[in-house]
Amino acid sequence: MENDRSALEQLIKEKLFSFKEGMDRKTSDLLFDSRTLKAIYELMGKLDIDYIDYPISTGKESGVFKAYVHGKPIAVKIYKMSTLKFGKIENYIRGDYRFAKEKLSRGNVVYVWAKKEFTNLVELRKAGVLCPVPIGFHRNILAMSYIGSKDMSAPILKDAEFEPEKVFKEVVGMMTKAYRKANIVHADLSEYNMLYYRKKVYFIDVGQSVNIKHPSSEIFLRRDIFNVCTFFRKFGVVSDPLEIYSTIVPA
Ligand SMILES: Nc1ncnc2c1ncn2[C@@H]1O[C@H](COP(=O)(O)OP(=O)(O)OP(=O)(O)O)[C@@H](O)[C@H]1O
Ligand SMILES: [Mg+2]
Known part of the structure; x- marks a missing residue:
């Protein structure tokens, strides 16, 4: 080499x-x-x-x-x-x-x-x-x-097969942890920026992710929630973005 x-x-x-x-x-x-x-x-x-x-x-x-x-x-x-x-x-x-x-x-x-x-x-x-x-x-x-198997990288969530209710909860849980523990909002979250590997979701593409003190972090978080709720709705997951927001952000 x-x-x-x-x-x-x-x-x-x-x-x-x-x-x-x-x-x-x-x-x-x-x-x-x-x-x-x-x-x-x-x-x-x-x-x-x-x-x-x-x-x-x-x-x-x-x-x-x-x-x-x-x-x-x-x-x-x-x-x-x-x-x-x-x-x-x-x-x-x-x-x-x-x-x-x-x-x-x-x-x-x-x-x-x-x-x-x-x-x-x-x-x-x-x-x-x-x-x-x-x-x-x-x-x-x-x-x-690297996330994936020997011959294939993990698919983005858009192309994966998963249990909608369960994975939706997992994603909201990850957003909550990111917000509360890391003080980070992903800011470009969608089915294109999550990988699904061995039945687990991975956040990727976090260059634009910001600290929660960023003046636009609330707008970014609301947009992330909107994207996630919209995607999972296609699989029959009923959710209210406002409610999700208040579960993520401590009162
Ligand atoms: N750690 C990783 N392991 C396996 N695959 C990955 C990893 N990181 C990224 N990828 C693959 O590369 C793709 C692009 O990565 P990422 O979303 O971070 O870049 P991007 O900024 O969206 O690129 P683009 O210029 O296409 O917008 C992902 O959709 C995924 O398929
Ligand atoms: Mg990307």
């Missing part, structure tokens, strides 16, 4: 991966820019990653890859430098006192974002909320435990 790493480093050094300014945007759908490739290489050394395997998911703003550390799978989420919208994510960082000291610029906002997702995973795990175990972060890359 050492050879692979030095080969990659050599290519980066020789600037074979360095695109001219402006090209990054055009190529961003297909490739990572040179800074990201360098960061991947550095993270591989830092975490002793053997190799990066196939992409589990490729989205507009990030790609999630399966990777291996000493033969065990992990998940590596790489935020794309060029497509993450500054204005959109700035609001989720600015109002959160935990990141008040971070200087934000177009160049570093994506780094703060990866760090924020890492921090949220740490705090959610500490509170006992099921989500990936954070392993590390470096620049725009986050490493976490």
Whole structure:
């Protein structure tokens, strides 16, 4: 593996991966820019990653890859430098006192974002909320435990088969724990950002999750509740979002 790493480093050094300014945007759908490739290489050394395997998911703003550390799978989420919208994510960082000291610029906002997702995973795990175990972060890359079996990553809740009543209660329980124990609101919760694995729900995609003191945390929580109730209603689960809100937020 050492050879692979030095080969990659050599290519980066020789600037074979360095695109001219402006090209990054055009190529961003297909490739990572040179800074990201360098960061991947550095993270591989830092975490002793053997190799990066196939992409589990490729989205507009990030790609999630399966990777291996000493033969065990992990998940590596790489935020794309060029497509993450500054204005959109700035609001989720600015109002959160935990990141008040971070200087934000177009160049570093994506780094703060990866760090924020890492921090949220740490705090959610500490509170006992099921989500990936954070392993590390470096620049725009986050490493976490892989959720899934050997040959298939866990499905998102939208594509899973589950017992509606039971899982609905579980999700509300997790939102309550996140709120009361971790003081965190997910802020983008839906059937797309929960995985279902071995009959348990996992929260994922927590970059935008905010501390409850964030000025918009109440709006975010109400929106999360609305999404969850709407999804489970399709399976016959009757619920009242206002009532759910008052079970989550202590009076
Ligand atoms: N720890 C993990 N283990 C297994 N699969 C994962 C893990 N984290 C993410 N995934 C997979 O990657 C997909 C995308 O992850 P996530 O929701 O965190 O990114 P995203 O920001 O929504 O990406 P996009 O740019 O597509 O919006 C998930 O739907 C899931 O299938
Ligand atoms: Mg997502």
